[in-house]
Amino acid sequence: MRKKINIQTESEMNPIADIWMQHLIQRIIVEQLDVHHRLQAKLLYQNILKGREDSGSSNTKQN
Secondary structure (H helix, E strand, O other): OOOOOOOOOOOOOOOHHHHHHHHHHHHHHHHOOOOOHHHHHHHHHHHHHHHHHHHHHHHHHHH
8 A cells, every 4th residue: 555645844044055055056067067177176166266255245245
């Protein structure tokens, strides 16, 4: 006998999880590119710096 179960969660605002998910998705996309490992590392590093600048500017707006 099979039971059908629905699982639901409440949505919540979690900026840390959002940043982590964006980084994970960017990493997956960059790894799929057919480029040299050094260029992949440079792209990921630039994305991290851009993310820090964006979060830094939003933090100053909130204060």
